[in-house]
Amino acid sequence: MTAVLPDAPAAGSSSPAPPAPETDLDRVLEVYRRLQIHHARLANVEASRRGLGLTDLRFLFSLAARPGGSVLPKEATTSLGLSTGAMTSLIDRLEQRDLVRRIPNPNDRRSVEVVILDAGTRTVDEVKDVYRQAFTTAIPADQMGTLATLLEAFDAELAAHGARA
Secondary structure (H helix, E strand, O other), X not given: OOOOOOOOOOOOOOOOOOOOOOOHHHXXXXXXXXXXXXXXXXXXXXXXXXXXXXXXXXXXXHHHHOHHHEEOHHHHHHHHOOOHHHHHHHHHHHHHOOOEEEEEOOOOOOOEEEEEOHHHHHHHHHHHHHHHHHHHHHXXXXXXXXXXHHHHHHHHHHHHHHHHO
16 A cells, blocks of 8 residues: 655546646755654654554663763763653553663763663664665665765764754
């Protein structure tokens, strides 16, 4: 079953096609909008397939990307935009599934770190494989470095705008 974008006409519909973008920048903006929609849908599907919520999966991805695969819960609440109670519930859920574990914080006996376990890393790798397949199918290998550089620059600019907000 193929999903239809909420603002796109259904197959066989007589609705007119959206106007062509006027500039390359307009085209980029439209593609980026659609990419966000497709990414959100795919991330939700991949999380659901694994019995996880989207925020659970985002947390696992952030852990997997950190050196040592660990984070203080307080740091995670900030990056995920969660309350401390919601963060505790999230960690509890993932700990019950053996995806993460709380360990004593070596720098402060009063707190804990959360570390990703092998099963959590495998979960992240499985989802990354879905994206790897899409990228390698859509982007020629000799252009992957250029794409990475452009996305890094765009990410830095969005982060800078967010910091000023």
